[in-house]
Amino acid sequence: MKKNKILKILAVVLLILTTALITRILTVRTILGDASSYAKMNYLEDYVKENFLYNKEIKQKDLEAGKLKGLVAGLGDPYSEYLTKEELTSLNEQTSGKFQGIGVIISPNEDGTVTVVSPVKGSPAEEAGLESGDKILKIDGKDFNAEKINEASKAIRGKAGTEVKLLVLKSKNNETKEISVKRAEVKLDSVISDRIGDFGYIGVIMFDEETGSDFKVALDKLTNDGVKGIILDLRGDPGGVIDGAVEIGDAILPKGTFVTLKDNKDEIVTEYKLDENYNDINMVVLVNEGSASASEILAGAIKDLKRAPLVGQKTFGKGIVQTVSKFPGGDGIKLTTAEYFTPSGKSIHKIGIEPDYKVDLPEDIKGIGIDYKDTDTQLQKAIELLKENSNK
Template identity: 35%
Template sequence: MVMTKSGLVLGATAVALTAVTVTGAGLHLSQSQAFFKESPKELVDEVWQIIDRNYVDATFNQVDWRAVRQEYLNRPYGNREEAYEAIREMLEQLEDPYTRFMDPKEFENMQIDTSGELTGVGIQLAQEEETNELVVIAPIEDTPAFRAGVQARDVIKAIDGKSTEGMDINQAVNLIRGPVGSEVVLTIEREEETMNFTIRRDRIEIHPVRYSYKDSPYGGVGYIRLTQFNANAVAEMRDAIEDLEGQNVVGYILDLRSNPGGLLNASIEIARMWLDRGTIVSTVNRQGEIDRESANGRAIADKPLVVLVDGGSASASEILSGALQDNGRGTIVGTQTFGKGLVQSVRGLGDGSGLAVTIAKYLTPSGRDINHEGIVPDIEVDLSEEERKAIRQNRTLIGTLGGDPQYSRALSILGDKVAEAKATTPAPNVLSK
């Protein structure tokens, strides 16, 4: 996530997705680069200072952080690589997989392109906090990983035969990425079954919004599927709603399933398209609330709304669905979301390396901690393994009455909401002559 709000990324792509804030210092090597080459101990101290000032947990995981500084500054460092190793060792004491050090190459890879075009296999990764396992948040639709059958919640056990035990997200991204047309083998564990996926890397252009007018017994329904909150999402969502409004739909189904997140600002602006008033999201650091985003009275759709989510809906998806749920604007249908609500600030260091630091967390308008709870649907509708397999093998089933049970239930619920809205709408006054 990037703390200038236009750049706040809620994810990392191996594409890998995580919430990061890129500060300006990190994108180019500073004038002090030569100094850090000569004095790697200063780099260790710079990292310690950043953690000391900004880390979300003021107890530093119950660690005496000042004693840690003394320990690591008393060590001799012969070169930058020794300092890098010491920094990683120091950060391990926080037991936070999202707070991590990146050498210059890893930092370069971390600067994920959110302009709507990616190069890779098309998966978003997270690191499970308790086990440190690399978990797929979701494959991006219509990408090599999606077509190969990779699913949300898959655990990556090896990359090209190299075990991922002890590996962080950036190391995994380095191994998964490669030249367009080359192949990578991912060893994946899914519900105690281990399988290998050979995936050909490609350039991935992402248009995140797909929509259609659907006939139903209740009238015309606007179906909008949002696959990622990238730089194209706001304009494409606005175009979709305005087009469907022009077709006089009676209500909407907003599909956020397997949407791993993206730009924070995109989630806020899209929430404002549906919400006329109310809080959208709060950001809280160790001192308390530091930011609150609200609707601005410029909603462009006020008709009944049902929102589809699942275990692959993460980060920005959870901010949007949580805002709509807490404000009573939409009914949430599906399964519990991923639960990724931490903010990382990504900072460049003096020698071209970088540091991601967890600095805050997101709360829904009612104060729910997204990172621990995720978003629990108002109405839970799960898919069987057979249904998931059928949809994975035939994407045209998504958003259809015959092949997508979650969509079918959402449509039924929307019908009830449309009928409710009609029943409570006052009849127009008719003047007799």
């Protein structure tokens, strides 16, 4: 009898607690009703400030940035984001070609991970073994995901000489590996050039504001030196400023359409045209899974216009364009505003571009490019094709 009485008392207490919880929820609903999003946002801000356990640590600027980031994040597009003043400055550094860090291009992946698009050639990241497709799970012991891409970028960067520890899920064997990388002053010389015997080699690392003009200088020099052909290496090139790709296209492609950009109404917003003046020297183009965005625009035009064969692996598959707008306060937004189409009208977004000659690299290869020509099977294939074309 006494036990039943205790159980009844507990039941009443639980009922009261449950009723109290429901009452609080109903109260919130009553207060808000069908209020506007603006009213809800104001209520949420006040509610958080009043009840958040660590409210003394709240910074108003972080709340304001969070609101704006949340709005853009609601689009579900990993390439669109609100940028704080610091983040926009960082983005501008990338396009200018100088920063301190490890030299790795990362992107939010649709699987929710922070994914390596490509390490910068010759950078600490490349020397440490980071490769396109690797997933960065932790930075200095802290978890990061696609939603925290800017925080991840900031955590990876740092003063030259300091070290950062990364927990990486390797794309080749799906195994985790901890990698320590020493930061350095990374100078993105976006174009490198050299000779391989009778042929010229031009590697485009990324597209920044100087890439187009630097490429034309390298191309003219090699042509005047009498090379019999050019190897254009776009492997590991994550893209960048589209104008650089257009300038290179204008230098090596015949008259026609280079790329077409269409907006959300399927209307053409920009169509880049090529004139009749171009260097028609024999050429082979190298691409891989790290070739993305602007480098894919260039590779797609080269393939569609049958200017040169593509050698390597299928490209990354980023066929959309982001526009960066700066606000008066120094912050801004990076928003996906257009999809691009190759000269034949193809969209390659989430598809990529297939090479004309698919060539695998040795599993134990230490690097790619002119310094590794003895083991770089893709580069070797490009040389072979140039020799064949030279003998015709």
